[in-house]
Amino acid sequence: MAILMALLLDGCSAERKNVLSKTYHNTTARYNAYFYAKKRIKEIEAVLKENVDNDYNNILRIYPEIDSTLATTYQEKIDDCIKKASIAIQRHKNSKWVDDSYIFIGRARLYSLDYVNAIETFKFVNTESEDDDARHEALIRLLRTFVDYQEFENAVAVEDYIKKEKLNKQNQKLLYLNQAHHYQVKEDYNKMVSNLVLAAPLLKRKDGKGRIYFIIGQIYQELGFDAEAFNYYRKCLASNPEYELDFYTRLNMAQVTELGKSSDVRAARKVLNSLLKDSKNKEFKDKIYFEIAEFELKQGNRDKAIDNFESSIASSIGNQRQKGQSYLRLGEVYYDTLRSYELAQAYYDSAIQALPQDFENITSIKARQQVLGEFVKNLKTIEVQDSILRLSTLDSAAITAKLNSYLDEQAEKRKEQQKKEERKARRTQASAFNSNTGISSTGWYFGNPSAVALGQSEFKRIWGERPLEDNWRRSIKESVQSLNVNSTPTDVVENTDVANGQTSANIDAGANLNALYREIPFSEDAKQESLNKIEAAYYALGNIYKYDLEEDVNSADAFKTLITRFPETENKPEALYQLYLIYKELNNEEYNTYKNELLNDFPNTVYAKLIANPNYTEESTATNEKLKKIYEKAYGYFTQENYDTTLYILNDAIENYEETVFTSRLKLLKILVTGKTEDINLYQYQLSEFIKSNPDSEVAPYAEELLTASRSFLERKRKRLGTEYVKYLEQSHYLVYVYELKSGLTDAISQAIDNYNGKFSGLNLKTSNLILNDELAMILVSDFENKIDAFQYYSDFIKSDPIDEAKRNSKFYKFVITKDNFNIFYQSKDLDAYLKFFEKNYINGIN
Template sequence: MLRLRHHFFYISVIIIALLASCSAERKNIISKTYHNTTARYNAYFYAKENIREIEKILDDSYDNDYNNILNIYPEIDSVLAKTYEDKVEECIKKASIAIQRHKNSKWVDDSYILIGLARLYSTDYVNAIETFKYVNTKSEDPDARHRALAHLLRTFTDYNEYNNAISVSDYLKKEKLNKNNQKLLYINRAHYYQVQEDHDNMVQNLVKAAPLLKKKDGKGRIYFIIGQVYQMLGFDAEAFNYYKKCIASNPEYELDFYARLYMAQVTELGKSSDLKSARKLFKKLLKDKKNKEFKDKIYYEMAAFELRQNNLDDAIEYLKESVKASTNNNRQKGQSYLKLGEIHYDSLRKYELAKAYYDSTITVLPKDYDNYEQIKERQEVLADFVEQLNTIQLQDSLLALSEMDSISIRKQIDEYIAAEEERKKEEEEKERKRIRRNTFNQLQDNTGFSSTSWYFDNPSAIAMGQTEFKRIWGDRPLEDNWRRSNKESEQDYEQVAANEDIGNTNKDTDNIEVGEEDPEMVVTAQAEKMYNQIPFSAEAKERALDQIEEAYYKLGNIYYFNLHEERNAATSFETLLQRFPETEHEPEVLYHLYLINKSLGKDVEKFKNRLLSQYPNSTYAKLLANPNYTEESTAANEQLKKAYKTAYEMYSNGQYQEALGVLNQAMNDYQETVFTPRLKLLKVLITGKTEDINLYQYQLTEFIKEHPDSDITPYAKELLTASENFLKKQRRLLGTEFVTYFDQEHYLVVVYDAGKGITDKIYPLIETYNDTNFEKQDLKTSNLILDNNRSITMVSSFEDKQEALAYFKKFVSEDVILEKTQNSKIYKFVITKDNFNIFYQSKDLEAYIRFFDKNYKNGL
């Protein structure tokens, strides 16, 4: 027994000694082995699993758009990051345990890197950057430092700090990296160049990374991206090889499919047999049942292939098939419509058809599609173009009808309506045939029955036939004369006879069902509507001619400036001058015809002489008569640019009044040029720095109205939107209640009915009153629009509540605005700057009047 106690004692001593030697502070082999093992297979292991789960969520949520070069990394979205927030926190928690409890293990640096990645994936870029920097400065392991810097390169890229990203990249070029870090560096460097749209450097880095890739790295995807970039750069042979490598890596089916599809696009076509082989490959992909959901994409690529062979007709047919096959893929359907629009716009110049395809494109194409705004702009141009064509055609037709007798007019209208009805019937029949064909094809796909199978041996074919029968004929019993739609029974006959006895003797309406429109009545209504559009009176004809005149002018401008069709533009402009010799657009049109004919190498003297003789004082004549006119205008432009530069420097330094003086002087000294709006906008920005935010918004709104076509108007719109959003945010922070903090700047506000010319009376009364009685206070009077019904005149500003109330009391007692003579309900009050922002956004006048009565009037 005593011996057992001694053994237990010795064992306990050994265990205690071992535990003591495993302290995180010790660096002996036992301690290091223990902490390395424990850290790796516990806290670090679970933290790394969290990172893998987050990366899987990012990959699964990424919508691969194979029509564009795939992203190397899926985009990190802050909204999506919320869905895995718990995994980020768990990762940081586990990695922190590995750092704190196992300080002497070799997994400390790796744990810090996991924390950095977790912060990167949660879009906490600032802390992710600090974490990777910490590893670089504190770690003694060069591999860990290099890995942290490679991740830092990606983080800087995603955080839009591109100069820092390239600095890290340049630093790592000088370092000796292990293979894993080299691979990571090449991929992250390629990611940087992809963001910069530098595809040449992007593909160079991916090619360097390719030999180092393993299956877990998703090498099939990287091979595919390399193929895409080479194909875009025009290196088809290299693209073919990497698509082939992608397929050889045994990727997921979707990636495999697109690699095979694009291989057909980049196959070398040296012989006619190569063309046949490529087309055969497309058809093989089309017939493969596994590719059923990709048919729209296959047809699209077939069209792209035929376009390269300049086979427009085949390309158009394939694109139409792509549209039909795109049942659940609006992105692909939109791209097919877009390509059809581009062909009809750029190659065929059939603008009406192009307009229809662009309309369809905008209807289905997602708004995040690249160049969506440019596509929409072209759609709007084409819509305007077709509108002008239709206006000319319609008004000319109506004017022609107005010269006919009533019988001829009715005949023309009836023939038009009949032709339209026939056209609709043909379209409906085509649609029915298409639906039947698609239904049949779908049944073939789903059931496998072929056209050679006997009909009654196939239940699916029978079911389809029954459905089609009911669609056309309705649910009818099997009996003789089943085709007859009106089989009157004896009871029906008796009912008709009874109706006749009552006096319902209109034979034409006996066979019309309740709720059904009489076709003849419909046609009559259509004819009446068309007849009423005909311009019979002199005034109506004048209006029709005005519409035609304006349409020709707009049509010429669209041809010239938007479609760059000089010959068609010249035809439109010349037609305008011939039909409307007194048009107000004549000087501008003559100038355009001068430029167009000069560009085409034709005679320009007749346009030049006519412009100079008939419109010598017009800007267009000056451009022709005075060779220095453009130079003089350019000189004024240069002076305005210099003044703008000086004023902007003053503005940047906070010298707002000095900047305003420079701008006003320049605008007085020089004529208005295309650069003038920039000076005006800078004046508005100065208002934003020196005046109330609502006045700033008002001036921005006025600037946008005055300069709708200026190239800086979009920027002005952005400024206005940002300012409005700021006020909304401020209002949310402050709440809907008015603020009871009065130790701040105050205004006097006068609110009255808009639209009665009262502003022109009130403003000078207040301004004169202030100049006379408060000259030293430098008070400013300004006008604002509160809403559609009310306007504001405001006096700013007073240092505090006491000064504002003193002014208010004097202002009211002296009846400065002569209230009884203004024919409007007028409200007067003082208000703090913060409360004015709330009031101007809420428009709640009654609420503020109550607040004013409670917090100000008691002090009067």
């Protein structure tokens, strides 16, 4: 018995490598610590799978995205997995599950976003393990970690290495999936699909084989290979996928079915309609309507497409992403096809509210929304201001009649819109009660929290946020606020529902007739203010049509209206130039009219010079427009006080683009950066040099204003504080010789000083002339390395008196000064203050 116990104890030793010891530790590790570590990994991956946001309108992700918020929900499982795997490693060192336990630790760290330690763990297994399969798995998981950590060069290096190794089937499958994940992140869909095609035969149903077939089909559909896409969608269905994936597979199959004849089109319609009628697809109705709309667009049935997009929106109960996409597609139809920008703007606004922030191209969608917002705002400004100007020409009785008619019309529109919204709300609510949400269609409404939440959501959508008070539907508060005497038409426009043309402040006729009346401009000043707004709006519309909407004809109409209605507008030269460019590009001889008018009436403007100068080609004009965009970008960083980035952008543009009339603006902005970051004297010097170099620039007057303001500021500061000089004197010095301008001694003094400096040839001294003010000039002798050398020269100069001041009919002032103090002296012109400083710190303070 004692011998048996000894053998058992010997077998339990973690250091032993005999058969008994290995069998014990392999068994104990596998069915204890290793078992629970593996279980935790599976639980974590299940959480990730449950929380994946499957956007079937885009190519599905191979692996779910991991964010820090989600990672915190399974942190306990992460810790327990690492703990259990560590036990297997520490207590069973000679078991075959040690490498696998390390790999579990690496995976747990990857899922917790601890990329650095995950990388180190996988590298350790690759370096220390004697099991090739374990090493290969660690390298393949290292590849994914590098991709998620965005270390793509390292990911490529791992790929290049692992391709040379001989892998088992499990690792081959994992490698193909991880490489496909890499190429999905890099958006290289050709390489992504080639890896998935290799992985698919190795997959089992539990690996998500149907999902991979679906992704392959999506990629082939994206790349335009509809036949291949159809084939893989069919394979996905054959794998018996879960219902949601099955539904989207059938939907996509309808999209890629070859439509060669009218019978094929009818067959595709039949498939889509059958999906719509299937009771199991109630929760997918919004998506089905969306796909029907896309199908009808491809067939050229725009009206049917619009109706189905609207049905998709009405059917979207909880799917904000799908609702946002339907709004977006309607906006694109009205923008790109119908050129109905007011309606497009309304749909883009709704799309931005519904779409998630991670939606593809969300930045460009927001940019178009902003452009449309500006467009509609200016359009409404013209409409509102023209209307109230017309009213100002009528008598009070006619005005009252017009306003009452307008208010009645708005009230009627409001009623009609309200009925429409109520019908829509009832349909939406009915859909919610009949959908597979678990909400019963019977029972008391307020006893059902889900129904109440839905009702609250619909109320806010229709009526907005309302305080809990009596008469909440009355409009007097909003309407008076939006139409008070201090409001602007822009304020009214911004409170306008573009889709139906009515103001959002539901105007009460009796209460707001006077408020509307007060908006009418009766005085000449008020009329001029309205005209100024119209003028600015036409100018803005011309540029929006030209550069944002790329509609040259409409841009020309806006600019022509501008110069016709406002012949004295300050923007006339630019408008003539734009008309010249537009009609020249359209090969319309009318461009000569605008060219001649610009050259004759505004010959000194930059626009006339652009036409007259043969060096300005169409390419330079394009460069000019690029520089405008670069300037906007640089100015954005300037306003954020990010001056290093601003300078980088400006220097790059100035160096790499040919100089145009717009370049001076970039140079001036660069000087403004100097004003924020450097000495004020350097700032003023650069401004004065800019004014000299760019006398004809449009921004030259502004530069002069900046220079004047800066000098005034320093002068006020000097008067308030007095001139303060720097007391640090251990630096380079000048000798300054000041004399009266009226003496006419400039040449004589310069020659005398040059002759005197000949005695000091070893110092390599230089002389220069400067004007100090209207009465005094000066000559500088530079440079002296330090205070001692400068003052020694000064003392010798005084004794020698090379100018022979006794024979000159002028006042003279001589002193030495540091470079820093010279900048202060030259800026302040305060000679008396420096002479006192010189007396104190040099004459009386010299060592």
